[in-house]
Amino acid sequence: MTQRRPLIAANWKMNGSVELVEQASASLNSLAVSAAEILICPPVIFLSQFPKSDKYKLGGQNVSSERSGAFTGEISADMLRAAGAEYVIIGHSERRALFAETDAVVLAKTKQAISAKLTPIVCFGETLIERQQEKTMQVLAQHLDAVYAAHPELLRHSVIAYEPVWAIGTGETATPEQAQQVHAFIRSHLSQYDKEAALQVRIIYGGSVNAENCAALFAQPDIDGGLVGGASLKPAEFAAICLSAQD
Ligand code: PGA
Secondary structure, three states: OOOOEEEEEOOOOOOOOOHHHHHHHHHHHHHOOOOOOOEEEEEEHHHHHHHOOOOOOEEEOOOOOOOOOOOOOOOOOHHHOOEEEEEEEEEOOHHHHHHHOOHHHHHHHHHHHHHOOEEEEEOOOOOHHHOOOHHHHHHHHHHHHHOOOOHHHHHHHHHHHHHHHHOOOOOOOOOOHHHHHHHHOOOOOHHHOOOHHHHOOOOEOOOOOOOOOOHHOOOOOOOOOOEHHHHHHOOHHHHHHHOOOOO
């Protein structure tokens, strides 16, 4: 059996404060979670305010598709790395929908991240309409192909996040069975590019994960952790989610 270490990632989005940085780091420093990796992706300005710790890692929520240069307001992968990040979320549905990120941009950002030795958490998910039209697998296959078909070598360095758009911030969660079905599909689709990498790659679930629903989601064989938005802003609840990943 392939051992994939669960990853529990907090996506603070454009939320948080210096106070929350202190509360979150104190809370995670008091936890004993050895069986899972814990990651916090705060707004980039807070990265260097997190005390160094072996209890958690840090990540960005976005990265430039360019290496450096005249790109006002952008942050490069090397800069994220220098600020303490080891991971970066790429292609979140909010970036795709609100900032017009295409698959080509997602691919360029994924390459930048990997070349700076950041692990990209590349996000994929279907909209409500696509699910209602029973196009979930077709849509996912198309987006996965756009990033990995021509560049299968990127898979070995990636984490995949399945985030159904209809479940993000809505309180609606995919049932554990629905999520497992899609995760298993993603893994089998990725195995056409690289069988071994598809077995090894962590596929995490995001979309209204909370302390109540996390255990059933994490118990699924192809769900290797979670990408947690709203609930990650409450340190006690996020701690409970992290603990449940090692049961
Ligand atoms: P949510 O967000 O947990 O608030 O639904 C998840 C995400 O967008 O990563």
